[in-house]
Amino acid sequence: MRDGAWVAELTRLLDLTGWPEGMRVIVREGRPYPGAQLRITDADGLRVTARAANSTRGQLPALELRHRRRPRAENRIRAANDTGLTNLHDPAQSQIWCATVALACDLVAWMQMLALTEHPARRWEPERLRTRLFTVPATLARTGRRRLLHLTEHHPWATTVTDASRGCAT
Incomplete structure (x- = not known):
């Protein structure tokens, strides 16, 4: 108290x-x-x-x-319902889907806690994250043994995604 x-x-x-x-x-x-x-x-x-x-x-x-x-x-x-938690016809399907949604919720929570520490996106709901950060256009390129993610620079939230990925890398 x-x-x-x-x-x-x-x-x-x-x-x-x-x-x-x-x-x-x-x-x-x-x-x-x-x-x-x-x-x-x-x-x-x-x-x-x-x-x-x-x-x-x-x-x-x-x-x-x-x-x-x-x-x-x-x-x-x-938030779990926004992430896709629904009842399916088969109990086994529902159990697998519930575990998948729980994993997605955990990944989003860890991303917000570790990568978006100083940004207001740390407190965004899944729907806002989906419409702003998860829809940034990008291409995946392979060069040598590395994979590079090239984000579209003109997108308004591209710098936030770049900063978040740098935050995860450190």
Whole structure:
């Protein structure tokens, strides 16, 4: 839990008749992350968020942290869907395709982390990467024992691809 954040359970203070048995209401108050835009409901620069959970075990900070991490998992699922994750007719085909998509997601994540360290493309979604970086026209040439990739110089994102490939080489 970050400094300056507080978590409390309000289950016993609320009338939860009509709610499923075992529901808990957990409230968190804390400063938004740096760069986050404040909402109209934020008071004194603090954001109050509440959630209902049916988790009967666990400490409040751990439950609240699990809840805050969920959007990251949903973003990764959305990115996997953009990369081509779909259900196929045969379970074996779906299993192979899911492994292929997971490999593609890993390659994109490593590329962004290692090759695009100082560029805004490090945080781009797969669709934007596909339309900007992965569509740069290029030719592959063989000379001696080397393979050279020649990028089209007039493409607006060619320098980014060149910088990324140099970042991978070092």
